[in-house]
Amino acid sequence: MVEWPMALLASTPIVCACALLALGVRSSIAASAAVLTAVVVSVLAFPISAASAVEVISSLGPVVIEVLLIILGGVLLGGLLRASGAQAVISEWIEKACSNPQRAVLLVVLGITAFAESVTGFGLGVIVGIPILLHFGLTPARAATVGLLGLTSGAWGSLAPGTLVAAELGNVSFRLLGTWSAVFNLPVLLIMSLTSLVIAFGFRRAAPYMPHAVGVSLLMWGVLIGFNYFISVPLAGVAATLAGIATTLAIARIRDGSRASFRGPIRRAVLPYTVLIVGLLSTSLLLDAFDGEGLVEYVASPALWLLITCALTPALVNMPGRRVPRLLVEGLGAWWTIGYATSAFLVLGGLLSASGMSSAMAGFAAQLGQPYLAMIPLIGGIGGFITGSNTGSAAMFSTSTVQAAEQLDSSRLIALAGQNAAASVTFMSAAPRVTLAITVADGGQRGTTPFGSVFRPVVLANVAVVAVLGAAVFLLA
Structure with missing residues (x-):
């Protein structure tokens, strides 16, 4: 039985990080302070054995390197596509392909923004989606x-480094964690798409398009699980x-008479995405077919293909x-x-695990009994909101979540997936994300759109998703 003073002491590094971030301190400073706090607490009460240190370094080291390279590739690719005008070409084509404003909103929410987020991550999908929404008459706030x-694909943002970190720290299968995270992504797709329609047009104008939102959400959910x-x-x-x-554009062509042609500049603009997708998909399938292991697995690494795509992009889009x-x-x-803060949070997660602080927090949480399972998405959601990423939340909470689930004789995979899914949606309401969205919507002018007018509805939608996920984890784990 873990006494509350030891559990409180073990949680000090996480409390330190959350408090500093809540006060507006930069994530790099907050993460560094949390690591320093973890070192001090470890020296005082949770000594790290040499064997534990070696085990954590050997398992976490390659993950840190891969995550940093994925972040580098995502940042560089996003910058190249914006500077070359490729993103602008894609946006203009979408505007022509979807003449109906309600359908355009669904295309942005269930497609364009989420696609850009899946490839580049870090909330950059809003830079692509918001100008399209403004073109169709939405106010900057809306x-x-x-x-x-x-930003409905947060668990797979920037090709899923956050989910990878959660799988490594939680010692579960990456494939199965991704699959269960996909299962839990249904309320995200449904709540966000339906809420977006109502916010953009009001219930009366949105209602005829709700079946479209539900149908496409269910289709995406099935593809997400299967893939x-x-x-x-x-x-x-x-x-x-x-x-x-593809489904929304097909409906637009059938119902709205859209006749946008996939010719000319649009073909060149999507070439970088094509290289990335084809490269990753082909190498993944080959590795699965021939049971590739060891260093060969890095041939199908998102980090490698993001960097290859970045190297080829200037030539592909004819950029000087x-x-x-x-x-x-x-x-x-x-x-x-971004990379320093992320790696610092990963080091924090390693320290919490190696020192036994995660075990102490998990032991105390398990004393709450089965109701604790319903709180796991809330804890993960707070982590996503505070750190602005599911990677940061995974680094802080994955080990203790898994250990607590085991002590409760519950599924650690389902518990971890609930945490991951929640953190992957609440990051959209983090202050830096909201500020970025307002800046894009206002065209770079400050003070035009009130922060609260955007923050409040996003938080309410997040709360609804986290509540559903809490019930789901409680019932399924």
Whole structure:
């Protein structure tokens, strides 16, 4: 039985990180402070054995490197596509392909924003989706809100490094965690798409298009589950959002008479995405067919294919080579900020696990009994909201979540998937994400759209999803 003073002491590093982030301190500083706190607490009460340290370093080291390279690739690719004009070309084509405003909102929420998020991550999908929403007459506040609600593929954002971290720290199968996270993603798709319609147009104008939202959400859900289990976890978000885009465009062609042609500049604009998807998909299938293991597995790494795509993108989109060095410098600057904070949170997770602090927190939580299971999505959701990423939440909570589930004789896989799914949706209401969306919607002008007008509806939608996930984990785990 774990006494509350020891559990409170063990939780000090996490409380430190959350408190600093809530006060607006930069994530890199908050993560560093939490790591330092974990070291001090470990020295005082939770000594780390040499064997535990070696085990954590050997298991977590490769994951940290891969996650950092994925972040680097995502940041660089997003910058190259914006600077080359490829994203603008894609946005203009979508505007022509979807003349109905309600259908355009669903295309952005269930397709465009989520697709961009799946590939590049870090909430950058709103940069693609919000200008399209403004074109169809939404006010900046509504466009920013709907754009954020379109971040429905957070568990697979930037090709799923957060889910990978949760699987490694929780010692569960990456494929099965991705699959169960997909199962729990249904309320995310349904609540976000239906809420977006109502926010954009009011209930009366939105109601005729709700069957479309439900139907496409169910289709994407099926693709998401199947792709995670049978083909590739990193590409599952890409596959599901492409299915949503294709279905919505087909409905627009049939019902609205859209006649947009997939010719000319649009073909060149999507070439980088094509290289990334084809490369990842083909190598994943080959590895599965020949049971590739060891170093060969890195051939199908999202990090490798993101970097290959970045190297090829200037030629693919006919971008002048003289612009690349400046973009590379800017990208490395952004990567350092994001990467340092992410790696610090991963080190924090390793320290909590190796020192036994996670075990102490888990033991105390397990004393709450089965009701604790319903709280797991709430804890993961708070982590996603505070850190602004499911990776940060996974680093802080995955080990203790799994250990608590085991002590309660419950499924650690389902518990961890509930935590992952919740953190992957609440990050959309993190202050940096909301600020980014408002900035894009206002065209870079400050103070035009009130922060609360966007923040409140997004948080309410997040709360609804987390409540559903809490009930689901309680019943299924």
